[in-house]
Amino acid sequence: MKAPPSRNVLSVRGLTVSFRKLNGEYVDVVRSIDLDVASGEILGLVGESGSGKTMVGLSLLDLVPQQGVRSVESIELSGADLSGFDAKQMQEVRGRDVAMIFQDPMSSFNPVRTVGASMVEVICRHQRKSRQEAEELCVDALAKVGVPAPRQRFSAYPHELSGGLRQRVMIAMATLNDPPLLVADEPTTALDATIQAQILDLLRQRIDQRGIILVTHDLGVAAEICDRIAVMQRGQFVETGPCVEVLSRPQHEYTKKLIRSVPSFRRPYVVARDGTRVEAGQPLLEGRDLSVTFSSRGMQLRAVKNVNIAVSRGETVGLVGESGSGKSTLVGALMGIHRPTSGTVLFDGADVATLSGRELKPLRRRLQLVFQDPYASLNPRWTIRRIVGEPLRAQNVGSNNENEARIREVLSLVGLPEDALDRRPGQFSGGQRQRIAIARALILEPEILIADEPVAALDVSMQAQVVALLNKLQRNLDIGYLIVAHDLALMHHIADRIVVMYLGEIVEEGRAESLTRSPLHPYTTALLSAAPDPEPGRTLNRVPMRGEQPSPLDPPSGCAFHTRCPIAAARCREEKPALSQHHDRLVACHYPGDLRLPNAKPA
Amino acid sequence: MILLSRQLSRARRLSAAGRGNTELVAGGALILLLITLVVFAPLLMAHDPAASNLRNRLLAIGAESHWLGTDQLGRDIWSRLLAGLVWSTTAAISATLISLFIGAFLGLSAAASPGWPRTLIRWFTDTVIAFPGLIVAVCVIAIIGQGWLPMVLTLGFLGWPVFARVTYAEALSLMERSYVTSARLQGVSRGSILLGHIAPGVMPTLLAMTAFNCADMLIAESALSFLGIGAPLGAPTWGNMLAESRQYLLRAPWLVFAPGIAIVVVVVAANLLGDGLTRRYRQKGPAPLL
Numbered sequence: 001m002k003a004p005p006s007r008n009v010l011s012v013r014g015l016t017v018s019f020r021k022l023n024g025e026y027v028d029v030v031r032s033i034d035l036d037v038a039s040g041e042i043l044g045l046v047g048e049s050g051s052g053k054t055m056v057g058l059s060l061l062d063l064v065p066q067q068g069v070r071s072v073e074s075i076e077l078s079g080a081d082l083s084g085f086d087a088k089q090m091q092e093v094r095g096r097d098v099a100m101i102f103q104d105p106m107s108s109f110n111p112v113r114t115v116g117a118s119m120v121e122v123i124c125r126h127q128r129k130s131r132q133e134a135e136e137l138c139v140d141a142l143a144k145v146g147v148p149a150p151r152q153r154f155s156a157y158p159h160e161l162s163g164g165l166r167q168r169v170m171i172a173m174a175t176l177n178d179p180p181l182l183v184a185d186e187p188t189t190a191l192d193a194t195i196q197a198q199i200l201d202l203l204r205q206r207i208d209q210r211g212i213i214l215v216t217h218d219l220g221v222a223a224e225i226c227d228r229i230a231v232m233q234r235g236q237f238v239e240t241g242p243c244v245e246v247l248s249r250p251q252h253e254y255t256k257k258l259i260r261s262v263p264s265f266r267r268p269y270v271v272a273r274d275g276t277r278v279e280a281g282q283p284l285l286e287g288r289d290l291s292v293t294f295s296s297r298g299m300q301l302r303a304v305k306n307v308n309i310a311v312s313r314g315e316t317v318g319l320v321g322e323s324g325s326g327k328s329t330l331v332g333a334l335m336g337i338h339r340p341t342s343g344t345v346l347f348d349g350a351d352v353a354t355l356s357g358r359e360l361k362p363l364r365r366r367l368q369l370v371f372q373d374p375y376a377s378l379n380p381r382w383t384i385r386r387i388v389g390e391p392l393r394a395q396n397v398g399s400n401n402e403n404e405a406r407i408r409e410v411l412s413l414v415g416l417p418e419d420a421l422d423r424r425p426g427q428f429s430g431g432q433r434q435r436i437a438i439a440r441a442l443i444l445e446p447e448i449l450i451a452d453e454p455v456a457a458l459d460v461s462m463q464a465q466v467v468a469l470l471n472k473l474q475r476n477l478d479i480g481y482l483i484v485a486h487d488l489a490l491m492h493h494i495a496d497r498i499v500v501m502y503l504g505e506i507v508e509e510g511r512a513e514s515l516t517r518s519p520l521h522p523y524t525t526a527l528l529s530a531a532p533d534p535e536p537g538r539t540l541n542r543v544p545m546r547g548e549q550p551s552p553l554d555p556p557s558g559c560a561f562h563t564r565c566p567i568a569a570a571r572c573r574e575e576k577p578a579l580s581q582h583h584d585r586l587v588a589c590h591y592p593g594d595l596r597l598p599n600a601k602p603a
Numbered sequence: 604m605i606l607l608s609r610q611l612s613r614a615r616r617l618s619a620a621g622r623g624n625t626e627l628v629a630g631g632a633l634i635l636l637l638i639t640l641v642v643f644a645p646l647l648m649a650h651d652p653a654a655s656n657l658r659n660r661l662l663a664i665g666a667e668s669h670w671l672g673t674d675q676l677g678r679d680i681w682s683r684l685l686a687g688l689v690w691s692t693t694a695a696i697s698a699t700l701i702s703l704f705i706g707a708f709l710g711l712s713a714a715a716s717p718g719w720p721r722t723l724i725r726w727f728t729d730t731v732i733a734f735p736g737l738i739v740a741v742c743v744i745a746i747i748g749q750g751w752l753p754m755v756l757t758l759g760f761l762g763w764p765v766f767a768r769v770t771y772a773e774a775l776s777l778m779e780r781s782y783v784t785s786a787r788l789q790g791v792s793r794g795s796i797l798l799g800h801i802a803p804g805v806m807p808t809l810l811a812m813t814a815f816n817c818a819d820m821l822i823a824e825s826a827l828s829f830l831g832i833g834a835p836l837g838a839p840t841w842g843n844m845l846a847e848s849r850q851y852l853l854r855a856p857w858l859v860f861a862p863g864i865a866i867v868v869v870v871v872a873a874n875l876l877g878d879g880l881t882r883r884y885r886q887k888g889p890a891p892l893l
Contacts, residue, residue: 335788361790369788377781381803387782394789440785 009180009211010037010060014073017055017064017235026069030055031235037181037211042203044226044243045215048258048459049430052235053215057183060213061098062090078180096126099174103186106166109158115169116154119176126177141172145202148547164195164548168202175206185215192322193486194545197530200225201542217459219262220489220532223247231255247534259534261460262489265516266535269493271468283310283346284480285334285367285448290343292326292333301553303329305504306343309482313447314474316481318495318512320488320527322549326504327484331452334482335369336360365395368441372453374433378425384411385421388440395444406443414439414469431462435469442473450482455490467494488531492516500524503552503560510585520585520592522565529597543595559590567595627879630814633872637692644689650679652686652839661855672857674847678839680861686839687862692869694755695820701759703813706766707805713767714774715797725771728764736761736823740832749835754827758820769812770805777804807884814877818870825866841866 017030029052037043045053059070062085075082077097085093094100102108110118119138123129129137135154142150145168158166167187174182184203188196203212204225216222222229223243230240231254239252250256260270292304304326311317319327332338334345336352345352347363355363368391371377378387385407392403408418414435425433434454441449454470455463471494473479485491491498495512500523508521519525526545546564550556556563562572571590579588640647649668656677664672671680713724743757777783778801786796827833828842837843841862848858 337784337788357790364788364790369785371781371785373781377785379780379782379800379804390786390791391789394786394791394795437785 007039008036008076009039009041009078010035010213011076012036012060012072012074014071015056015059015075016071017052017059018069018071020067020069029068029235030059033235033237035230035237035240037213039180039209039211040207041227042207042212042214042225044222044229045213045232046217046219046222046229046258047232048217048461050234051232053217053232054185055235056232057100057185057213057215060181060183061094061100062087063094063100092126095122095179096177097179098181098183099177099179101167101170101174101182101184101187103189106158106163108170109166111158114155114157115161115166115173116156119154119169119173122173122176137176138172141176142169145169145172145206146198147172162548163191164198167191167195167199171199171202171206175210180210182210182212183215184212186217187214188221189216189218192549193488193530193532194322194526195548196221196532197224197542200532218532219247219259219460219534220264223534224532231258258460261464262534263487263493264533264535265489265492265528265531266533269467269490270464271471271493281312281314283312284348285482286310286346287330287334287340288344288346290330290333290345291341292329292338293341299553302555303504303552304333304340307501307504307506309334309499309506311448311480311482313480314478315496316474316483316494318491318498319482319484319501320486320491320498321501322486322527324503324549324552325501326552327501328452329504330501331369331450331482331484335367335450361395365391365444366447368444368446368449370434370437370441370449370451370454373457374430374437375425375457377437378433380425383422383424384416384436387425387436388443391440391444397444410439410443413442413473415465429462430458431465434458434462434466438466438469438473442477445477446479448480448482450484452484453486454483456486463490470494488516488527489533500527503549503555505560505588506579506586507561507589508585508587509579510587514584518593519597520582520587521561521589522567522591522595523561525595525597526564526566543598559588567591624879624883626875627883630872630875630877630879633868634876637688637869637872640685641689641692644685648679648682648685650682652678652682653837654678661851661858663855664857671861672855674844674858675851675855680844680858683839683844684841684861684865687841687844688865688869690751690834690838690840691821691824691842692817694751694758694824695817697755698758698762698820698824699813699816701755702762702766702816703809705760706763706768707770707802707809709763710767710770711774711797711801711805713771714778714801715793724767728767731761732764734761737830740827744832749833751834754824754833758823762816762820765816766809766812769808773805773808774801777801807880811877811880811884814873814880818873818877821866821869821873825862 012033012035014032014034015030016028016032018026018028020026033056035043045056047053055064058064060075062070064070072083077093082090082093109115116135116138119141120131120134123134123137139150139154142153147153147165147168153161153165153169161169187203188199191199200221214222214226226243228241229243229246230237231246231252232238233254239246239250239255246255247259250259263269287307287309290304290307291302294301294303307330309330319330321327329338333340347367352360352363388407388410389403392398392406398406407421411418411420416432416435416439425436428436455466458466470481474481483495492512498510498512498515499506500508500521502523508515508519508524515524516528519528526543529543530545544566550563558574559565559572559577562568565572569590575590577588577590579586582592659669659673659677660675662669662673664670666672669679669681671684673679674683709724709728713721739761740757743753747753783796783800786800824833824840825842825845828840829846831846833842834840844862845859848855851858
């Protein structure tokens with residue numbers, strides 16, 4: 001499958017990118033790196049945020065932002081040295097000799113033009129073609145990247161396409177002029193795991209004789225498709241080599257630490273949970289037969305349908321599913337952000353809906369929420385003292401002195417220094433901010449903590465720190481967690497129980513280790529096989545899952561998953577399977593366990 | 604002592620804020636100068652701005668004891684300029700403050716109360732915008748007569764919709780932030796959320812808008828006075844000075860230039876300050892000014 005590295009498509013020597021700071025000094029974000037990409041090779045640039053990996057990609061196209069300065073000894077792209085090219089010559093190079101694929105295809109398309117118009121422009125910019133010919137080429141290219149009904153899609157506007165389709169169109173567009181080099185900057189980061197797997201496969205197929213530079217923070221993604229990887233830290237390559245070599249025998253300390261921090265199904269996580277996993281006890285927070293329906297302009301969106309969920313003290317429940325599966329809405333219903341259309345939310349046996357605002361207040365102390373984005377969940381104008389103390393003031397507990405002591409205590413609990421108190425969120429990193437958010441949620445000593453993607457916005461090493469913190473707190477305070485996440489490998493390590501949702505319904509629920517080892521629902525199987533895993537040597541046998549999640553506005557008949565299910569039968573289209581007990585699990589499938597994981601993971 | 608050191612550190616922060624922000628420094632310096640002129644106006648006036656002296660009609664700039672000359676009734680231009688500065692800037696600032704308070708209050712209320720109160724406020728805002736300002740001004744003058752207060756009230760009550768709209772839009776986007784949701788979930792009352800989270804967030808924008816709006820109001824005031832429906836006839840305002848000087852444009856052009864340049868200076872100062880504030884918040888993010 002991998003083409004022999006014959007000749008270099010790209011070879012760069014001594015690339016440095018510097019940025020001018022406000023005080024006039026220059027700081028190097030990329031420090032004299034050398035890199036080569038052979039024809040037919042995918043080079044992965046891997047690193048955490050701020051390592052300079054994106055800047056390397058941009059500087060190859062001379063697209064460094066205005067405050068930046070690029071200096072380079074030589075950039076040889078298919079034999080021509082680009083280092084001396086002026087802006088006009090570079091414009092010719094871009095799109096013809098090197099093309100870029102961005103993370104968010106929505107913002108890289110012009111929203112008022114059809115994707116076809118954008119594509120034709122790319123062709124006509126560099127080739128002498130009539131409009132007719134160009135259109136034919138574009139439709140061809142769309143078909144090649146697996147866009148269904150390419151002729152219709154050609155005249156669609158970007159917002160009419162799903163994220164996965166947009167990224168396919170982006171790839172088609174990048175390859176229109178057949179450039180020898182593609183630079184893909186986090187091309188799958190905004191996508192769900194199953195769609196990510198499809199796009200990665202597509203990149204692999206479309207490589208031909210090209211070289212591809214894949215910029216990614218996700219070692220799992222790099223392990224899936226890269227031939228060689230270069231690990232970046234603070235603007236430098238700390239380690240370069242063949243993918244399998246680097247991942248299985250890392251030499252540099254930083255690489256080792258990075259690899260350890262990534263959760264994998266195939267080895268223990270860096271943050272070990274001590275003690276045995278908790279058996280669910282008497283549920284403290286319970287959603288019974290919950291449904292949430294949003295209606296607008298006569299359309300009904302049933303975001304959550306008849307879901308039963310329970311969390312008790314001391315246990316960790318993982319809630320998993322693709323975006324649009326209703327996870328966040330379910331959390332909103334449990335927290336009282338959304339009013340359930342039917343069903344009840346019970347907290348400690350009391351129906352939350354029947355309580356008045358005043359009766360609800362003491363319950364709020366016992367049930368807390370941590371938000372996904374630590375950049376939006378802290379008021380940037382407030383000091384940390386005020387942010388963390390807000391729940392205390394809202395609940396009117398304690399004197400000023402007591403509260404001050406409490407704020408200090410909870411800050412040290414989450415591992416933040418005391419001088420953080422008078423600073424503002426802007427002075428902290430993402431990981432530190434998430435700890436501040438956790439401190440705020442903990443200050444009233446809740447019994448249940450709901451966390452909506454608490455680590456998704458963080459780098460892996462930060463993730464590990466936050467997970468370690470959550471573990472420690474659970475041990476000390478006996479908190480019950482409901483953690484919403486899309487990262488199944490992580491859930492495998494930290495959850496006691498996993499609940500899988502698809503299109504607003506629970507499709508499978510069971511003990512974490514058993515569910516990830518032998519999933520019963522085909523959707524769980526597909527999710528597991530799509531999860532990128534940094535352990536090298538894993539074969540690329542994915543469960544083929546067709547297409548994308550149907551619109552929740554118009555859910556399929558029968559089993560909602562039958563449109564994408566590899567083992568769907570006639571019965572699945574007509575009869576809706578009920579969630580029922582099967583071995584140690586609850587599963588909603590007519591043929592539970594019929595679809596197995598292609599490579600069973602060692603226990 | 605602690606208070607003093609806090610004041611000092613504030614002053615230091617403010618001066619640090621100005622560094623590299625030419626608009627803020629220039630605008631702030633001009634405004635400070637204008638404020639000084641307003642405060643010391645009675646001391647700086649060489650003559651009574653209303654005292655006419657027909658023997659000294661239309662003296663040119665540089666005349667003895669009338670360094671900016673005199674007008675057609677022999678009144679001292681420099682004194683009238685100062686009196687007009689007091690009259691016009693106080694009117695512009697008062698009108699802006701009225702607009703600011705009504706606008707911010709209605710904007711925040713609309714953002715905080717979905718449903719019919721919001722709809723009602725937005726309809727009301729649109730209705731006020733639809734009123735032709737000049738006609739309203741004429742009506743007000745016809746009913747309650749000319750003067751400082753009627754004019755300020757008219758301008759203030761006509762000017763708030765723009766504040767209301769901006770406040771509403773900004774507040775609405777702030778309400779979507781998860782820190783506001785978090786506060787709601789903690790049981791923080793709606794009032795505390797508005798005062799603690801939303802209002803401080805809207806403040807920087809409103810501050811910059813206030814500066815711009817002062818300039819607009821000053822021009823509006825001058826225009827109304829020029830048309831004869833603003834300040835009472837003969838009152839020493841820049842608009843009146845402009846209106847009266849029209850007939851002497853060729854014989855005594857300084858009569859036009861003096862109030863004209865004065866208006867330009869104040870408007871430029873307010874705009875510079877507004878630009879500087881905007882830039883400061885864009886650069887530094889929403890750090891508190893004080």
